[in-house]
Amino acid sequence: MNMTSIAVVGGGLAGCECALRLARAGLDVTLFEQKPGFRSPAHVSDCLAELVCSNSLRSDESASGVGLLKAEMRALDSDFMSAADACRVPAGKALAVDREAFARAMTARVAAQPRIRLVERRISALDDPALDGADSVVIAAGPLASEELSASLAEALGTEHCYFYDAIAPIVWTHSLDMNVVFRASRYGCENGEPAGQGDYLNCPMNREEYETFYQALLDARKVEARAF
Template identity: 70%
Template sequence: MNEAPFAVVGGGLAGCECALRLADAGLSVVLFEQKPDHRSPAHVSDKLAELVCSNSLRSDDIASGIGLLKAELRALGSAFMACADATRVPAGKALAVDREAFAEAMTRRILEHPRITLRYRRIDSLDDPELASMETVVIAAGPVASDGLSASLADVVGERHCYFYDAIAPIVWTHSLNQDIVFRASRYGQEKGEKGGDYLNCPMNRDEYMAFYEALLGAEKVAAHDFEKEKHFEGCMPIEALAERGPKTLTFGPLKPVGFEDPRTGRRPWAVLQLRAENANADACNLVGCQTKLTYAEQARIFRMVPGLEQAEFARFGSMHRNTYVNAPQALTEDLRLVARPRFLLAGQITGVEGYVESAACGLWAALLLVAQAQGRNLPAPPPTTALGALLQHLRTPVKRFQPSNAHFGLMPELAERAKKQDRKALYSARAQADFAQWKAAHFPGGID
């Protein structure tokens, strides 16, 4: 194998996952990270692999697209999944992590690996002199790549790259919640015989909800730059943008009350705002589904209108940031290389995958491809009937308007047989597991090191 080092630009989820897999395969890696000297508006920590939005990695249910993708990453020996599983916090059927412990675990793996050299330096151009001597360069700068690198990438792609806006939910200190109102329960928890629950819940009656709703509509928001048109990702819409779709949108979405009973009244609330633990000792909570672009002052005023949050103390306010990604079907080859600059691969959300797990999966796949190529063997993508294969297929499928995507069954080919709606997810999952196991056995007969 060539001894020239591989460069990975960006110490986020995709970059760390990629660097660790390359290094584990015996390849030398230089990992460039712009922190602590430079931070994007979305970052607050100096650690690598920082989770900038929610601390949830979403469902762990194997009968969901994202649960299936996590199972496939575990089967491929993902460092990201190992650290996530080791730092998980209660979140019902979801996998949520203590974000500080998770970032610390990933950072420690990078720092302790003998084949990884961590360079705290911002890369502002694909033509940076330090990249010239590298065997291959993986750009995993994340959805908030620096302005310089984004501009350089746009020049190489040959057209203005796409972007959408992402929103972060506020975090409050648990001790500041009104325990006379907030109650602990998981959705349908009482019906399942659970004791307590993994979520704290703030119930609202109709009048309380309508006052909250009207306040969202009239609230002051942080404006986008004049040259940027806001294009929100549908799976992470700001709560005030959802409210603009009508008064019922939130009660059928992030504030839906179905499956809950207010202990004070014995009846189902009109709306419920849920809070999920941010860390293992649960001293801080994330306002689930409340990502926002409201000004800080408006966030404090409006969220304190919610029963139970009257005296809420904010550990972090919500915010907006631009997510950068390329038109992958046009800009990238099937092995994630830039068509115009084949020495450069892209990995993570900058390719057009959306979500923590998907980003790490893309970083892992980029590394697996590079390792296979260094070993002189061919590694085809998993079949599109699998979660990882379907996600990669999304990046290769030309469409009129390419948009980022999470992992979901809709990316997979239709089932061969007709099935009832309630059986379809299980059938998709069973097919995916069988096809993934067959693919893995064929291309990793000795297992994953």
Template identity: 55%
Template sequence: MPSAGFLFLEDDKAMEITIIGAGLAGCEAAWQAAKAGCRVKLFEMKPEQYSPAHQSEQLAELVCSNSLRGSGMNNAVGCLKEELRRIGSLFMAAADATAVPAGGALAVDREEFSAYITAKIAAEPNIELIRREVTRLPETGLTILASGPLTSTALSAELARLTGAEHLYFYDAIAPIVEFESINFEHAWRASRYDKGGDDYLNCPLNRDQYDAFVQNLLDADKVSGREFEKLIHFEGCMPIEEMAARGPQTLAFGPMKPVGLPDPKTGKIPHAVVQLRQDNRHASLYNIVGFQTRLTYPEQKRIFRTIPGLEEARFARLGSMHRNTFINAPVCLNNALQFKQAPHILAAGQLSGVEGYVESAACGFLAGIFAAALLQEQPVPVPPAETALGALLGHLSSAASDDFQPMNINYGLFPPLEGRKMKRADRRLAMAERALAALPPWWERVNATLLSEKG
């Protein structure tokens, strides 16, 4: 008999893969498994239930930002994106099809991005999309858990029972979005830092007095409190702006509001601080305030952010918010094929597994999809080489220190070191990227040979 509280999958479903959650990781996993010839049941709780951060019925909804970060190989996420692009990632196909100007970064129109993936999933004959909340983990049958960092209370309880330990968690924050027509160009101007990438960003300058007053406003403002039984733990890569301000009066001027490379065209001088806004949709009607994730109350956000020169009459299409992100202690809970050690028929994917970021979540879903396909076909699991960005990301989940495990963006520090002569940092990073992309094709050929699939 199945354990109490678990969903039992009947024997005639044994040749299917069940995927719980149709976010970035779940959709990517479903796509890869389906392309490998597997039948997939993809469960999505929207619109029956919504998390605190989600609003759209579309799949693969982007929440915090529309940026997929840097495109160059000097940044490991650029290498990861290129790997995914070369091996047929649905996530990267959607990103490239819906890209908007963002200087040296890759940013997308969020609604078009989600619509693209939703349409692809709906049209794939090997995928059955079921819009229903799953509250119990399957007792049998190959399953990918991609329920995301905002996993529901019921499913979180199941996961806690499965792992045998209390969840690790952190808080994540969402930046506000401003309507373009409400921005005052008597103060704001278009430019990218050091003129790299054209004039893709909008810039609002602050002098020293304006900056000091802004920081003090942040420190004095009313904030949304966490629930009493939850400890506030912020991920360093997505720190609320008021938390950064509390670390020191000039922290923001050296962080998201740093003015370097952005002289004000009206004065020719570098301001004391600059607030940047990045295009959020294809029509350039919406711009998000870069680095301004926050847990300020809505009235305080409107009051304080309108003190920024250029945003005096700002109309907010979305205000910032705070939500709990849940992840597991991957080195303790998972093997190197993303299977739960206590329940090998269940794989983890996406931010729930302990990766951080949109690209990393999709990459984890990609791996979970092909791993599950191999397991279903009783074939060896094709783990990527450690030299690749995919392998480096997987290595973090399987071999990081478990006593203080934290979510991680892909970075070159996760890659195996280069042997031989010493190199400058920039040259070393490019050499690591070249090594990664050279190691990718032989592995991908083995994957295709193992799964006997035709990838697109």
């Protein structure tokens, strides 16, 4: 009987994939997730594997680095990729998913795995007593790790801070677009013999003056309040 036990901290994308893979390999896993008792300012769902953007998974083209990684994960029978493909929505060469359906699917997979014990607990440091007794510990808290855990990681790594950068996309009302000018096409041009006028994206051609007007409108628009994290 295999008595090896693994503690995985963080029930996000990496944490769920890791826990499921280890469980399928015959190892006992304790998956620590702080939700629903505690959420970061970016969390809105009680589900595991919560995505902040439907297009977070980026390109699915095997000629790109991230696309090749996805192809390798599919070849390795990844739970992550199986759920993502099942929840896919049109996005050209990108892998975009229905975020809520994807999170529910990953949560169900974890719940159905008898070797995974899901524990609602906020791990605040690498020496948290809850991690005692585990043969190995996997930190998969991601960029939304708590300030306390981030500080503990930074101390262990000998750095002052851990860094993560992301961007936010503006939301444009469809009724504000002139469909006599805007055209539909895929993100990187015609794909797979796609006929003109078809695709998953609305493209807005602009000359310099139009672009500068658009840019200024973005600067003047109502902003999403910046989060301290």
